Amino acid sequence: MMNGAYALGRVLVPIVFIWEAVQKLLDIGRFAKLLSDSKVPIPDEVSAYLGSMPKYEALAWALAALELVCGLMILLGLKARWGALALIVFTAGTIFFVHHFWDMTGDAYVQNQIQALKNLSILGALLLIVSIGSTAHSVERRDAA
Numbered sequence: 001m002m003n004g005a006y007a008l009g010r011v012l013v014p015i016v017f018i019w020e021a022v023q024k025l026l027d028i029g030r031f032a033k034l035l036s037d038s039k040v041p042i043p044d045e046v047s048a049y050l051g052s053m054p055k056y057e058a059l060a061w062a063l064a065a066l067e068l069v070c071g072l073m074i075l076l077g078l079k080a081r082w083g084a085l086a087l088i089v090f091t092a093g094t095i096f097f098v099h100h101f102w103d104m105t106g107d108a109y110v111q112n113q114i115q116a117l118k119n120l121s122i123l124g125a126l127l128l129i130v131s132i133g134s135t136a137h138s139v140e141r142r143d144a145a
Contacts, residue, residue, distance in 0.1 A: 003135045013125045017071035024064040032060040040097045077134035084129035095119050
């Protein structure tokens with residue numbers, strides 16, 4: 001029973017990441033603008049390796065891909081621990097760079113505090129996945145059997 005409950009939880013947790021990644025990939029310019037407006041630090045030296053692509057657009061593509069791939073890893077149970085660990089770093093970065101409510105006032109403070117607390121809850125679920133990994137109901141465990 002516990003394996004089934006955990007497997008269901010492992011399927012439900014990454015849905016938000018997969019959904020958001022698809023939305024970002026469909027409008028990468030909006031996501032790149034959010035990263036730029038949030039002043040996510042990217043060294044200028046990176047631009048030399050990107051050709052004509054703006055650095056925030058490149059970061060947007062990379063983060064959306066990371067969110068999608070790692071979300072699918074957890075959903076399928078294929079190296080779920082690694083996917084969850086990467087999403088922990090991503091989610092913590094989101095709190096620090098996007099939802100930094102401690103620097104805000106008024107409605108922005110309230111809305112970003114709610115988002116930061118939601119992300120803390122998601123971090124808790126991701127930590128459980130890191131600690132337990134894939135279970136019998138996963139692609140990874142089927143290959144091992």
